[in-house]
């Protein structure tokens with residue numbers, strides 16, 4: 286049997302509200318997490334495939350932003366070699382993969398979630414044409430994305446993705462599920478302005494970060510806390526209770542950084558301006574009553590979250606107060622989006 290062709294998908298990054306931090310087994314989470322799927326920060330991935338059952342082995346030629354990239358290429362090759370149980374044709378094919386990001390390379394935004402999710406969509410699309418089925422298998426897409434990078438499982442989901450087994454019916458450690466239809470509509474148009482405090486490479490890789498949890502004295506309490514917070518957060522999101530939502534989301538970000546501060550070895554991933562922006566957001570909120578909150582990924586950049594109706598006021602204020610605290614004044618404006626898209 287032979288199959289060949291080319292496909293192209295884009296997929297966005299996501300920002301976790303309840304953080305996944307700690308894993309086991311085959312990229313399984315120690316606790317459930319939930320995130321906003323973004324819109325503007327995307328990876329755009331094309332795959333040319335040539336599958337021939339008479340040909341043994343997998344060969345991968347990977348280009349990032351039009352240049353060969355051996356570092357990410359070997360990670361991708363290892364990932365593809367590890368999922369032949371799901372996609373047996375990977376043992377008999379040649380792939381040319383070419384990927385680019387819409388967000389600047391050194392913006393401090395983690396690209397593995399968008400990149401692995403876009404690649405997973407391409408793989409599932411190839412599987413769909415082999416099976417001649419009408420729809421891509423979205424559970425498989427999220428599962429494969431998870432095997433590439435845990436948080437990528439949530440990027441395959443439009444608007445709000447929930448990953449990890451918990452009280453939510455249908456939740457699973459293997460893949461993320463859609464959650465947007467269970468929240469107040471205020472969250473369907475939420476903004477995420479990413480305030481770039483530093484564009485440097487992260488000083489701890491997420492694999493090493495997850496590994497720190499294995500030795501943390503707080504590990505068990507943290508996993509329990511994350512599960513409880515996820516339920517409280519989803520109730521607040523259903524009720525449109527922005528105060529409870531925001532307090533929990535901020536606490537989650539600080540907990541993630543707190544765990545890193547007291548891990549062995551310890552990591553300080555915030556910068557002085559990270560703290561200045563946190564304080565500026567809190568005093569603006571106190572002074573105006575406008576529900577703007579922050580979260581952080583495993584790095585110094587602030588994600589400023591707020592409802593659409595306050596967009597004009599917050600933009601005017603942040604140009605004055607937040608922009609000067611950012612590296613080269615850079616704020617990437619993003620918002621909740623509709624997940625992966627197939628391109629011609």
Ligand code: PMV
Nearest residue numbers: 301304305434435436491583
């Ligand atoms: O998907 P990974 O292995 O890069 O882990 C991501 C971990 C955090 O970004 C810190 C939190 C999360 O849930 O996205």
